[in-house]
Amino acid sequence: WLFLLAILPVADAGLMVINNLGQIVSARGGGTAAADVAVSLVSVANCLARLAAGRAADALVRAGRPRPAILAAANLGAAASMVVLYATGASLPGAFAGAAAAGAAYGCMWTAIPSVASDLYGLAHVGANYSLCVPTIVVASLLFSTWLAPAVYDGHADDDGDCVGADCFATAFLVTAGATLAGAGAA
Numbered sequence: 001w002l003f004l005l006a007i008l009p010v011a012d013a014g015l016m017v018i019n020n021l022g023q024i025v026s027a028r029g030g031g032t033a034a035a036d037v038a039v040s041l042v043s044v045a046n047c048l049a050r051l052a053a054g055r056a057a058d059a060l061v062r063a064g065r066p067r068p069a070i071l072a073a074a075n076l077g078a079a080a081s082m083v084v085l086y087a088t089g090a091s092l093p094g095a096f097a098g099a100a101a102a103g104a105a106y107g108c109m110w111t112a113i114p115s116v117a118s119d120l121y122g123l124a125h126v127g128a129n130y131s132l133c134v135p136t137i138v139v140a141s142l143l144f145s146t147w148l149a150p151a152v153y154d155g156h157a158d159d160d161g162d163c164v165g166a167d168c169f170a171t172a173f174l175v176t177a178g179a180t181l182a183g184a185g186a187a
Contacts, residue, residue, distance in 0.1 A: 008139065013180050020169070071116060084097050
């Protein structure tokens with residue numbers, strides 16, 4: 001259960017940013033071109049973090065540290081991304097930085113899951129153990145991406161359903177930062 005509790009918050013953070021990125025950018029005054037840049041930043045950061053996390057996990061094991069430390073680092077990175085998104089208010093560059101950090105944390109998580117599962121439960125059933133983690137990602141998407149972020153956004157939206165400014169996602173960023181800190185503790 002601790003393994004799943006370590007996965008859930010970082011997946012929450014990554015999916016909340018990925019699925020609401022257009023509105024996050026729009027709330028900060030960015031248009032379609034800015035949203036495209038943000039999506040590209042998330043994608044590149046996700047890819048690079050997947051590669052780096054694999055190497056870092058191997059280095060941790062060689063140094064005698066447990067591989068779940070990568071999940072703790074992913075959660076701390078996700079917490080940092082939420083703090084950046086919150087602290088930068090309505091800044092478009094802040095949205096880019098926070099989104100890239102969230103993408104990196106999310107990518108790190110995906111690399112960590114199979115290696116941590118194999119360390120915890122052995123290699124005999126690594127595929128089955130890995131697939132048992134996937135429902136956690138679905139729950140993560142529901143909790144933060146589908147319920148929390150839209151509720152916060154709608155609570156600050158005008159009569160037309162549009163929201164502009166720092167308040168559009170502020171509470172969602174803070175709640176998610178807290179959840180990812182708990183996830184780091186679980187890891």
